[in-house]
Amino acid sequence: MSDRGLKSPTRHLRVAGVVLLVGVAGVVWAGCGDGDGESEARQSIEKGIEEAKQGAEKGAEQAQQGIEKGVEEARQGVEEGASGARKGFEEGRNNVEGGVEKAKKEAEDEVNEARDNVEGYAP
Numbered sequence: 001m002s003d004r005g006l007k008s009p010t011r012h013l014r015v016a017g018v019v020l021l022v023g024v025a026g027v028v029w030a031g032c033g034d035g036d037g038e039s040e041a042r043q044s045i046e047k048g049i050e051e052a053k054q055g056a057e058k059g060a061e062q063a064q065q066g067i068e069k070g071v072e073e074a075r076q077g078v079e080e081g082a083s084g085a086r087k088g089f090e091e092g093r094n095n096v097e098g099g100v101e102k103a104k105k106e107a108e109d110e111v112n113e114a115r116d117n118v119e120g121y122a123p
Helices: 003-030 035-121
Strands: none
8 A cells, every 4th residue: 555545534634624724714704893803713713723633633543543453454364364374275285195195095905905816816
């Protein structure tokens, strides 16, 4: 996965925060008119900026945790797959070895039986 893909959720959250701030600032600005209102507007803007910043930071942290969890789950899946492949290989090898031993024993039995048959007909 590229770095661009990992940063994308964080980038989207930052853009959303900036858009939110611009919207809050516009609403507050439109309501401004007197000196007291200006102070209140400034406080509202600062509060909105801080809330948006905290929301973006929280969202970025959650996105990073989600990415880390996904990476860990993928790593575990790969490890489990490799372990399963090794186990399957071992079982297959054991089955082949067992089959070879069985075939060898059957061949030896057939040779012995043929030998006994030949000896039984020999003068």
